[in-house]
Every structure is written in structure tokens, then in C-alpha cells.
Amino acid sequence: MNNVVGKMLIVMQLVFSILFMCFAGAVYTFQGAWRNKAVALQSQLDGANKQVEDANTARDRETKQLNADLDAARTDRDAVRAQLEKAVTQAQTNQQLLAAASQERDKALADGEIATAEAAARVVETTAVVKERESLRKRITDLIKEIQNTEDQLLDSNGKLASAVEMEEQYLGKIGHLNDLLRLNEIDPGQQLVGIIPAEIEKVDGFVDGTTRNQARTQELIQITIGSDDKIYKDMVLTVYRKDDYICQARVVKVYPDTAICMVEEKTRNGNVQRGDNVTTKL
Amino acid sequence: MSQQNSDPTIYDGLMFVSLAAVIIGIVFLVMSLGQYGWSGPS
Numbered sequence: 509m510n511n512v513v514g515k516m517l518i519v520m521q522l523v524f525s526i527l528f529m530c531f532a533g534a535v536y537t538f539q540g541a542w543r544n545k546a547v548a549l550q551s552q553l554d555g556a557n558k559q560v561e562d563a564n565t566a567r568d569r570e571t572k573q574l575n576a577d578l579d580a581a582r583t584d585r586d587a588v589r590a591q592l593e594k595a596v597t598q599a600q601t602n603q604q605l606l607a608a609a610s611q612e613r614d615k616a617l618a619d620g621e622i623a624t625a626e627a628a629a630r631v632v633e634t635t636a637v638v639k640e641r642e643s644l645r646k647r648i649t650d651l652i653k654e655i656q657n658t659e660d661q662l663l664d665s666n667g668k669l670a671s672a673v674e675m676e677e678q679y680l681g682k683i684g685h686l687n688d689l690l691r692l693n694e695i696d697p698g699q700q701l702v703g704i705i706p707a708e709i710e711k712v713d714g715f716v717d718g719t720t721r722n723q724a725r726t727q728e729l730i731q732i733t734i735g736s737d738d739k740i741y742k743d744m745v746l747t748v749y750r751k752d753d754y755i756c757q758a759r760v761v762k763v764y765p766d767t768a769i770c771m772v773e774e775k776t777r778n779g780n781v782q783r784g785d786n787v788t789t790k791l
Numbered sequence: 792m793s794q795q796n797s798d799p800t801i802y803d804g805l806m807f808v809s810l811a812a813v814i815i816g817i818v819f820l821v822m823s824l825g826q827y828g829w830s831g832p833s
Contacts (some may be wrong), residue, residue: 518805519805522812523807526809527818529813529819532816532818532820533819535819536823545824
């Protein structure tokens, strides 16, 4: 029995010794490659560590830079915030100014509308004035023409007046000559000559041709359509009537062949004399 | 005194082979340690 166990132990020792020798040979064979691999891994590890350190250094540097930038940004933010507050204050001030300017603008617009309405009214008035001026200018032109016509008539009248004055002087010369002849015949030139007064006054009818008053407007003169040809003489009293109404009596003051001038006797007046009224010598 | 059987058996040879394998393995290990600068026990 002991021999069997010893034999088994010997065989097992042999097997394990061979296995130990194989593992030791394998280690000796592959340890170079393992070493190179370990060296390479170590080198990679060192490189990685270096990169990590560089990365950390860069991170720290970037962190510092970022902190500096953050501080600068905060400073800028504070400055910007201050500027913003200032801008807000300025905006509020500008808004108040804008409101005031809006009110001014509204007021100016209202004034402008009023001024426009007034201008339109002025335009209408100006148009009317222009039309009136045109009419007045036309009327002035007409009046100038009328003045020229009147001046022409005045010149003609002056010419006629000069002729009448000349004739009057001639007649006065003749009257003087006749007065001299009367005095030579012992006749007083100032003696009133009265014509033959008819014994019976004939009924003669006429009409009032016109009425006027003297310069003092104390007496009314009328012109009638009958004269010396109708046996009307000076100081003859005529009756003026209208239909069946008695108006007044008039005394003849001047006689012409076909007309005469009479003076209304105020004490006999019973109405106003009008053109066309009847005149008669006897009712 | 009893006479003993002194003839080597196969198992004795296996013991020597085993001893040789162990020695060779130790040599391999020492050589491997030598690669890492191991100079042996002082």
C-alpha cells in the first residue's frame, strides 16, 4: 500500500516538476515581449500622464483666463447695467419730452387747422374782393369814359356859353342903342309897358311840364305847356288841378310863345304840384 | 541484518527526472529575474 502511494506521489511530483519547468521556460521565453509591452505601456502611461498634466495646466490657465474674462465681463456687465440704467432714465426723460412734443404737435395741428380754415375764409374773401375790384375797375373805366364824355359836353357847353356871352354883349349893345333912341324920343326906357289885357279871359287848358324850386327853396316854380301863343300873359293867374281835385293857383312870371313859367302862390296851395297836372285859365 | 533491495527502479529515475525539471525551472526563473536586474540573494 505504501508503495502505491509513493509511486503515485512520485508520478505527481514528476508531472508538477515538468509543469514547473514548462511554465518557467515559457516565462523565460515570453518575458522579453512582456517587458517591451510593459515598457511601451509605461511610456504610453507617462505620455498620458504628461498630457493629463498639460491638460490640467492648460485647464488651469484657461480657468484663470476665464476667471479674468469673467471678472472683465462682470465689470463690463456692471458698466453696461449702469449705462442701461442711464439709458432707461434718458428714455424716460425722452418719453416725457416726446409726450410734451406730442402735445405741442397736437396743439400746432389744431392751430394749423384753424389757420387753414381762416386762410380758406381769407381766400374766399380775397376772391370776392378781387371780383369786387374787377367790377370797381370796370365801373371806374365806365366812369372815366363818362367823365370824358362829360368833359366833352362841358367843353361844348363852354363854347356855347362863350357864344351866348358874345351874343348877350351884342344884345346889350343893341338894347343900349335902343334905350338911347327911346331917350332921344323922350320915352323913359324904365317905364313898364303893359300889353292889352283881353276883356274876357278865354279858357285855355294845358299841363304842367315840370316843377322846380328857387335857390332859397322858398318858392316853387312850374313850367306849363301853354304860352303867349295861347294868350297867356305876365301876371296872369292860372289854376292847377288834378282830375277833380284843386291843387293851387300860380301866377305867370315869364312868358314864351309855347310855354310859360309860373310861381305857385303858397297861400292857395292845397297839395303838391306834379308833372302832368292840368292847368287852366278858367274853371 | 536483513538485506535490502538496492536496485533502482523506474520510480527512482522518475525522481531524478523530476529533480532535473525543477532545477531547469529554477534556472529559467533566475535567468528571467536576471533580465530585470535581479542579482540573487545577497
